Amino acid sequence: MEVFTCARCDAVLTAPLSRVAWIAYAHHTYGNGVTLPVLMAAGTYAVDPEPSGPPWRRWNEIDPAEAEARGVFAPVYSLSYGAPGAIVMAPGDAHGTVLIPERTGGFCCGLDGRDGPNLACARCGEEVGTRIDDCSLWQATWLAPNAVRRVADGPPRPVMTWSAVVERERGTPPVDAYGSWNPRWELAVSVTLAHLVAASGGAPVGVPDGPLAAAFRRSLDALLPPGPPALRADLAGPGLPLPDPVPDIAIVPRHPQTGEPWAPPPGVAAVPLDAEVWLGLAFHDDRLPVPTRGRLPDGVERDDPLPPRPSRPVWLVDQVFRHTLSRLPAVRTPWLRALYDRESARYL
Structure with a gap:
């Protein structure tokens, strides 16, 4: 088990958590106006293996070899050049955080993080993460990887057979x-x-x-x-x-x-x-x-x-299908690249 603490003042910001596998659709929307449930089970967290958040660069600004080195093998709209390793958990597992009032924007029914990190450490005021609960988005709390530290809190959960x-x-x-x-x-x-x-x-x-x-x-x-x-x-x-x-x-x-x-x-x-x-x-x-x-x-x-x-x-769900396909090396084969381009062209 682990807890996450504020990198500035060491205040504990989470309940004890166990790491689970990354959920490939964690960043993707679903439907139009659909109220989605909490993404993560209570007491668990996952780590995004890719960079996330700003700054962003459009595909025509990126060398294809650079994209392939990052595991992206077909054109995408843009790539994040933020820090990798964002931590996602259930909102109820966040402790010792407060909302930043001027960062509470959203598209429709709640918060979507459009104004930047909207959670701060209650002790020192450092920006530490983002609460998401707008419609069509998974309800989650995201901790910024550079703003928190992971600290052991008891033995790890055994890996199930x-x-x-x-x-x-x-x-x-x-x-x-x-x-x-x-x-x-x-x-x-x-x-x-x-x-x-x-x-x-x-x-x-x-x-x-x-x-x-x-x-x-x-x-x-x-x-x-x-x-x-x-x-x-x-x-x-x-x-x-x-x-x-x-x-x-x-x-x-x-x-x-x-x-x-x-x-x-x-x-x-x-x-x-x-x-x-x-x-x-x-x-x-x-x-x-x-x-x-x-x-x-x-x-x-x-x-x-x-x-x-x-x-x-x-x-x-086309956005999820294309996102996954763009990260598979097989998409470089001519037939699959043609399929990928055809599916992508439907949304340009």
Whole structure:
């Protein structure tokens, strides 16, 4: 466990926290006017591996070799030249901070950080971070990496085994009570879709019927060439029997603490998916309620309320898909670069 303290006066600014894997869609918006929940679970934090915040430079001001050295392999609108390593946590885990009154601007329903850091250390007044809670943005508190120090506060949380991940972690429900897709599902699927398209090599990819098809088939059919599937993708991971036949591409969970993907059998390409969404796909219960009288038999569900069903297919979140694709070295291949350019041109 760790706490973060003010780099100027050493005041403690957070509750004890455990580090978890970086969330690839942490900076991305979702929908229009949608109120998103808190990004991070209480008691956890993640570290952005890329620079964030101002100053920014447009793509035409950047040498492509310099961008590649930073892990960006295709044109993007702009790149941050701020400090790397921003820390994100749940707002409720921030202690000893106060809002800076003149920095409380937002687009619609709350704070979005447009005026710069809006949190200060309550003891010394040093700017230490930014509270975000505007609509279409994840509710979060971001600590500036140069304004805080990380201090050990007890033993680190042990890294869970894959068996423990399956036993302890709860899969994120795919839909809410109103039939809307959970934003985490659509965003996580959009990240994985970029990896899946890159792993295809430009060939059509088929997925089995069921929840995997609901998550990926529509976008795969739109992005890859038409025709009979040349490759097969399926779920693989802890707690599941190996698919038969063995797929060409395995959609595997990312460890929630380390971010490392589960390793499939040799010769099978691995495509990572956030563990909470992978668990929801791998261990879903698609049994429909059935009429019955008297005492309910084991394994039979009540029919009130009915389980929620999605009212539409999963949508590709284009900004997340393109952001992920631009960070994959495979995007330099001609066919994938052409796909990337075509998708990007739709938003110019």
